[in-house]
Amino acid sequence: MAAGTVVSRLSGFVRSALLIAALGAGLHAELFNVANTVPNMLYILLAGGIFNAVLVPQLVRTMKNDPDGGEAYTNRVVTLAATFLGLVTIVLVVAAPWVMQLFLSPEFDTPELAAHVDSINAFARWCLPQVFFYGMFVLAGQILNARGLFGPMMWAPIANNLIAIAMLATYLLTFGPAGPEEQGGPFTPGQEAMLGLGSTLGIVVQLLVLLPYLRRVGYRFRPRFDLRDSGLGHTLRLSVWTLLFVIVNQIAYAVVVKLATGGPASTLGEAPGATGYTVYSYAFLIVMVPHSVITVSLATAILPRLSEQAAADDQAGLSRTLVMALRTALAVIVPFALLLPLVARDAAHVIWGYGAGRDSYQNFAPTLALFGIGLVFFTVHYLMLRGFYALERTRTVFLIQCVIAATNIAVAVLLVRESTAAQTSPALVLAYGSSYLVGAIVSSVVLVRRLRADAGPGTRVPGSAASLLGFVGRLLLAALVSTAAAYVVHLLLGVLGPDPHLVVALLRALAVTTVDVVVFVLLARLLRLEEVTGVLDTVLRRLPSRRQA
Numbered sequence: 001m002a003a004g005t006v007v008s009r010l011s012g013f014v015r016s017a018l019l020i021a022a023l024g025a026g027l028h029a030e031l032f033n034v035a036n037t038v039p040n041m042l043y044i045l046l047a048g049g050i051f052n053a054v055l056v057p058q059l060v061r062t063m064k065n066d067p068d069g070g071e072a073y074t075n076r077v078v079t080l081a082a083t084f085l086g087l088v089t090i091v092l093v094v095a096a097p098w099v100m101q102l103f104l105s106p107e108f109d110t111p112e113l114a115a116h117v118d119s120i121n122a123f124a125r126w127c128l129p130q131v132f133f134y135g136m137f138v139l140a141g142q143i144l145n146a147r148g149l150f151g152p153m154m155w156a157p158i159a160n161n162l163i164a165i166a167m168l169a170t171y172l173l174t175f176g177p178a179g180p181e182e183q184g185g186p187f188t189p190g191q192e193a194m195l196g197l198g199s200t201l202g203i204v205v206q207l208l209v210l211l212p213y214l215r216r217v218g219y220r221f222r223p224r225f226d227l228r229d230s231g232l233g234h235t236l237r238l239s240v241w242t243l244l245f246v247i248v249n250q251i252a253y254a255v256v257v258k259l260a261t262g263g264p265a266s267t268l269g270e271a272p273g274a275t276g277y278t279v280y281s282y283a284f285l286i287v288m289v290p291h292s293v294i295t296v297s298l299a300t301a302i303l304p305r306l307s308e309q310a311a312a313d314d315q316a317g318l319s320r321t322l323v324m325a326l327r328t329a330l331a332v333i334v335p336f337a338l339l340l341p342l343v344a345r346d347a348a349h350v351i352w353g354y355g356a357g358r359d360s361y362q363n364f365a366p367t368l369a370l371f372g373i374g375l376v377f378f379t380v381h382y383l384m385l386r387g388f389y390a391l392e393r394t395r396t397v398f399l400i401q402c403v404i405a406a407t408n409i410a411v412a413v414l415l416v417r418e419s420t421a422a423q424t425s426p427a428l429v430l431a432y433g434s435s436y437l438v439g440a441i442v443s444s445v446v447l448v449r450r451l452r453a454d455a456g457p458g459t460r461v462p463g464s465a466a467s468l469l470g471f472v473g474r475l476l477l478a479a480l481v482s483t484a485a486a487y488v489v490h491l492l493l494g495v496l497g498p499d500p501h502l503v504v505a506l507l508r509a510l511a512v513t514t515v516d517v518v519v520f521v522l523l524a525r526l527l528r529l530e531e532v533t534g535v536l537d538t539v540l541r542r543l544p545s546r547r548q549a
Helices: 002-023 027-065 071-094 096-101 111-127 130-146 151-155 157-175 189-216 232-261 264-268 277-287 289-311 315-352 361-390 394-417 421-455 465-496 502-526 530-541 544-548
Strands: none
Touching: 002 027, 002 151, 002 157, 002 277, 002 289, 002 315, 027 096, 027 111, 027 130, 027 189, 027 232, 027 277, 071 096, 071 130, 096 111, 111 189, 130 151, 130 189, 130 289, 151 157, 151 189, 157 189, 232 277, 232 394, 232 421, 277 289, 277 315, 277 361, 277 421, 289 315, 289 361, 315 361, 315 421, 315 465, 315 502, 315 530, 361 394, 361 421, 394 421, 465 502, 465 530, 502 530
């Protein structure tokens, strides 16, 4: 899974670089990026939480308990999901202009931006069919996950990225990179069709990649409309709280999008160094790489196991599994978060310093540098939620998310109101980090108490928060010392200047990162951080030379 995610993210970097090279990071790019993001947001709002959190435990239970191994239940789920998503997608495409109004700031209501609104509505019509294909892709992936086949879902997005890369390369050859005057303007119909259709085609191919694997695990779809007394009622009752969770989460994200695209100066790119949704979302894409490679892979793999342990009332086993995943994830995420501020500017140069982004890549650096710490808190919260989902405590997840969303909205509104156009995206990152700091604390405390209560009075549940303190202390010591060593190298190489040649920026970032990683790994072995050495040994065993030996 991790290998598939790495390749997928690398191809995603190429896609991101080509988008900035073609469109820049101003209003021109905002129009496409917001429209292309909304389908994923709407899919998550309509069904994503149910598919990602509720469905796998239910599939595992029916496979274990039903005489047919859960085949009838799975067919009913697929039939219901395809019908629902198909009808909703048609409605969304028809209502595209009204849908986009929910995500645009009031500044877009001015006559000067009427052509821009027409462009974003055209993009929405091309992109909103993705809602159906996103949903069916995740549903197919979860069926595979429940049957123990995790890799294809992690590798399939590569096909999507390859389609997007081919489309963007064609776009650059056809239309060229956006010039300074174009980066504040709308698109032509031909540009809208190429970008919108290419994006949707990638999601379609991503789904098609999974279909042969469904046959490989023995699943054959047969429509089933006999939904009464089929067990779906229990699933839907659990899904009510998950749906409310997603609604709250997407409300918070919609506020972030509005704030990121708000303000005449930042929206029109009139302020020097202005940052908005494009900077925020693309920096988020980069920062989420270790989360996707490590945390998502771990969470995907352990959720069926957690579900089995919860079904067997094995609180001790569930706790041990969660702690194992948390320690392994933090062993990668913490040093990454501390290193990120040192390499943020050079990384932005290497990833986005091309074409239309040649003069604006510096705008990404502050956002990149700040995102890392928020990622640490998000990782803790994300893994704690897997425990709640396995225990079917979806109501608790919803209540915790209400606290997180309220914190995110309140801090974002407060900080953005006091920020300049250049500070908009960094302010939103600080709000993100603050909200998940609260979320990590609340979810951890509540889950530990829940496990202790379920285990019974006087029963010790291993793997509580207190047992992690020694590990976290040793991890922070190793990460801080390695970051200090990397900082010395960063200072020494500062003589190369803030904006060296692209190759020099790459080599400098690699040098700083190499020193950090080497020192951290040596300290991890010295301090017996088995999670670090375990991840390293797992990677080394996959190398061709090791396999041949």
